[in-house]
Amino acid sequence: MSNPSDGPQSDSAELPVPRLDVDVIREFGPFRAYATDVRVDSGVEPDRLVKTHCCFCGQQCGLQLKVKDNTVIGIEPWYDFPFNRGMLCPKGVTRFLQQAHPDRLLHAYEKDASSAAGFRKLDYDEAIRRVAEAIDRIQTEHGADAFAVLSGASLTTEKTYLMGKFAHMCLRTANIDYNGRLCMVSAGAGNKKAFGVDRAANPWSDILGAEVILVAGANVAECAPITTNYIWQAREHGAKVIVVDPRITPLARTCDLFLPVKPGRDTALFSGILQLMIENDWLDHQFIKDNTAGFEAVAEQVHEWTPKRTAEVTGVAEKSIRQAAEWWGKAKTSFLMHARGIEHHSHGVQNVLSTINIVLASGRIGRPNCGYATITGQANGQGGREHGQKCDQLPGGRDLGNEEHRAYVAKVWDMNPDDLPRPGVDAYEIMRKAHKGEIRGLLSICFNPVVSLPDNNFVREALAKLDFFVAIDFFMSETARYAHVVLPGSLQEEDDGTVTQVEGRIVRINQAVECPGDAKQDWRIIQDIAKALGREHGLTFESPREMFEELRVASRGGVCDYSGVTYERIEEHFGVFWPCRSPTPDAPPEPGPQGTLRLFEPGSWNPVAKGAGPFYFPDGKARFQPTPYVGPAEDVDEEYPIILTTGRVVSQFLSGNQTRRIGPLVDHYPEPRVEIHPRLAARLDIKEGDWTTVESRRGTCTLRASVVTTIRPDTVFIPYHWGGRKSANQLTIAAQDPISKIPEYKVCAVQVVRADGPPNYAMVLEPQQ
């Protein structure tokens, strides 16, 4: 795969530079698809409309796919689905273009150094045999844990359940983790520490009646666009909107109070707000006394966060901090939401807990119009983190390290609990172990770590060291390019199942079309591998519904209890909110037909407190957690004086493996740009559109500058959806939160200089490549 233009582009010879992959791109894309033929023929009527949900983010908007023969020819709004009532973002509107795409993998492939693209077609059954042989060989020679599994939270809940079972029961490897490690885990860990359960506390309808809405580190308009209307509808009736962000996002543009926090200083900000609430007695003493524990220790710990000190550390004006505390403190109803902006930190869990502390101190939770939630990122960001594909987890939100939990699940799986592996390591640690040679084989599905993990030059090295790597994907992702065998998996519209969206609402994904060529539904591929290994016991499901029925049993009695949920009930009620338990002798009757819309309501029952209180601890009380302020792992210095923060744009999704193949989305925002404030740009002699090199201790990246006043002058921003030399994650740091293991995507130190001219890639790659 060598190419004459593959040479290094940077002066810093010691920094790694990814290859351009020109030949593999020529064969497998990403190329841009536009509507043509049957999709633009005005005379064509669809054969049927399939009610389902979007394949992209955690909002899971309801929509209808227009299907003609085996092609999705367009979308039709689904006005009756209550969450989005027909509304869709541009990704949802154009998603049909990912199906019947020219880049689609229709065959299995194996690595072939003699071919220009690096791969040759392989018979599907032969490919499965090779995968099974490699797994068996590696596990026999190096132990069960030497083969790892990486999974994803865009898969249906049925598939995520199957992936956990496949790793823990069939492969008996401790090392399975998922890409929610880069997404939901700080919020999840924070929620479990404070509430004992990890789910949005409220349905989104509670936003509409809130007096104050606090949005922390969430680019709502671009990353969860449907939520925008909820927030603005609340504002039409008088709600005040407070936005905490280093950038003036489209939502922040018209908010009532903007707190331009310096990246990495969120805990300080919320500690300062809590201190002002205490000082002014804007507290719900009764709620704190009856429903929480640990307030005194937290109060003592935030005492030092005077407005002055908070302002110094956070870079937010003292006046604004006081105003935010007053609005939040005095509100009668409120909704606090956050996302990756405060979670993607080496102290992400502390950031989350610091926001929960101001919610608990206000007493505004567990009631109508009094809400708190993290905004899940991926399609199944919620369901994908509940049922056993996390490194320490078993179905139902159970723990792999808990003997009772092991015994229960082993019984459902018809196996000896002692044969279940112990908890394994997180996704990035899997890469480190691969780099060290401790992990020799890897199966990955629904994960594109070469684009999405931080310090991805290291990730590429790690993948290249594997004895055997098999990737299941529907397109040749940047990661699949490193695989020895690529198996052709399924698109969301080619399978049935359920996902659990941002509110904790379980919704139905309905199959619209059949898999093309040799492509197979992902769960069939996994079961084919298990069969070829001769270890198919427990992995002989005939349908997603059958998996769901087993999942109901496996989750029964757990915190994430799905036992009362059926496909029929989901369809009848536009989704069911978990926990939704089937009747048992010791639990009160199940909640209403839609399950549990709002958590923590006074008098509510849960399997941990068993009636002692609304929160998921034995005493039923929520926990205030001390959140001592810790700065970013890598602060700026003389050599690297500027903060880099990363994020998303509205027209792209995650690693871009799908959205960089959808023409209209690529055209909207073709290539990553470095956002830079005009004052910083003037100092660096950089003008709008100039090629600009951003360099960290780990990598270098040359992109065009976008000179805008909508970002802090000490910070630059790059969206991360691209691979190779356009990848922001060449620069980011692999520092991780000690509890959640989420990487610190939102802060690292860089230097920025104007480049002499365009980088090599500009001449040979299309924008999306």
Place this chain on the structure above:
Amino acid sequence: MPVPETHEFFVDPGRCIGCQSCIQACAQCDTHKGQSMIQLDFVDRARSTQTLPVICMHCESPTCAEVCPADAIKRTEDGIVQTARKPRCIACNNCVLACPFGVPKMSTRMNLMMKCDMCYDRTSVGLKPMCASVCPSQALAFGTREEMAKLRPNARAVNTFQFGAQTIRTKVNVMVPVDAPREVVDVTAAMYVATIGHDILDDVFGEAGEES
């Protein structure tokens, strides 16, 4: 079946988040599949994330029709100004140049002026237009005046516009703050003085924001 009189279109630029959902959805309208009739752009990206969607305003007395030498542009009884009729349109571009809102587009491939017909295939059977259906911030909204007044009590629907000496009344409404003064847009003035790009936003970061 005509578009029901009770249902109107409302544009609220203050709500626009620039996501282009409307553009992508417009391109799925059955009469011009693959092509969008909506224009949307940043007002001044260097200073703000403000974006502005432009759809056909469906004028009571459409300038595009008035200047058409071939009488190709028709306004149906329900107030919808239709795309030029293919057999009549001579692709002269008069309408493109004359429209005060800059809406009609010339399709050189088809030699035809094309513009928004408010999703006639949908609105004439009681459905919302595609753009107003999908718009995630409801900057583009379709419904009754009563619904709108209830949902957005702080805004006023305006459908009279002054361009120099020309007064234009439109079927489509623009939402403005309830207490906003009436604006007279002088098109000729805009030819000499930039009308955008100043004072859109205070510099909230200030110099102090740079220090820790």
